[in-house]
Amino acid sequence: MKPYYEDENVQLYLGDMREVLPALGVKADLILADPPYSETSLAWDRWPDGWPTLAATVASSMWCFGSMRMFLDRGPEFADWKLSQDVIWEKHNGSGFTTDRFRRVHEIATHWYRGEWRGIHRNVxxxxxxxxxxxxxxxxxxxxxxxxxxxxxxxxxxxxxxxxRSVLYAKSMQRAAIHPTEKPVTGLLEHLIAYACPPDGTVLDPFAGSGSTLDAARQSGRRAIGIEANEPYAETAARRLSHLTLEAS
Structure with a gap:
């Protein structure tokens, strides 16, 4: 398949990861996934059934963002994985408009692995x-x-x-965000990548969105492969990555 965007460290592909990933035939040291939680009525917020099973065919280590509701609802789909730990991203500001619950100012990132723990790269x-x-x-x-x-x-x-610490504080993107669920590079993604991907390894993001994970992996000296189903976001991510490449050169 032809990349939607490509430089010496990053490849970004357009399409549904369930179709694109098998066609790529790649192996990754780490998957860093921020899937749709399927908790809103927004058109893009739809859980891609079966993606954790497919992810297990290309990597043995994975960070996955989500909510407690999401993980409880989708638990059986992670049957090919073992849970090692959970990390909390504490935001400086909350989201949601309900007035009958605590103000939500966090998201969960869970680390999953396959095989023997002693064979999994980890470096806190x-x-x-x-x-x-x-x-x-x-x-x-x-x-x-x-x-x-x-x-x-x-x-x-x-x-x-x-x-x-297992609670990582990092400001949410808010007005600077390219994607509504964009995660910050500094203070969050950089730590998750440093923990689970060797310095010369490859990070795979099956829901690339704004390209923040691809950016974080590239900044850390690692290679990155991203897949994004929504072309406007893929185009924006490509512009972001291209602009950062020009700035660095």
Missing amino acids: PRVPSTYDSKGRTVSVRAARPPHTGEIGGATYSDDGLRLA
Whole structure:
């Protein structure tokens, strides 16, 4: 198939991922998917039946955005995958207009894998500590709460970094968004990609939308393949990627 957009690191294809992906014959190190949640009456917000099963044929590691309602409704479709963890994206502002529920200011990103966990690439990003601790010598006690298992004591020099937390705060795109469900690169997508895709790997986005995942993967030095069913969004994503390529050159 001919890419709708292509540069040395990114390929973007137009069409339904259930038709395009088998025709590409590709393998990816990571799938990063933001599928339609099927929770509104908008024309594009329709769940593509069977896509998680198809995704399992091209990768063994996947981040998938969604809501709790979506994952509960679609749980059987993830039968080919094992759930490893969930991460919360905390937004600076909420969405929705209901007045009989808590104001929703978060979305869930779940990580799924296939096969043995020891064979899955994972590297938790380390971020600066909230207090100045660099250079301190730290003694870690051997004692731990019983439910965490046995961990031996150790002494190390604090480098001022900590494992990224499972709640990631990043401003939602709002007026700057190209797509109504666009996810921010900085503070969110960059961490998910760093965790689950090796530095020289390939990220596949089956619902490319605005191209933010393709942009994030390219910025991190990885290759990216995207598929988008809606041509106006594919065109906008292509312009975005092309503009960023020109800016960098």
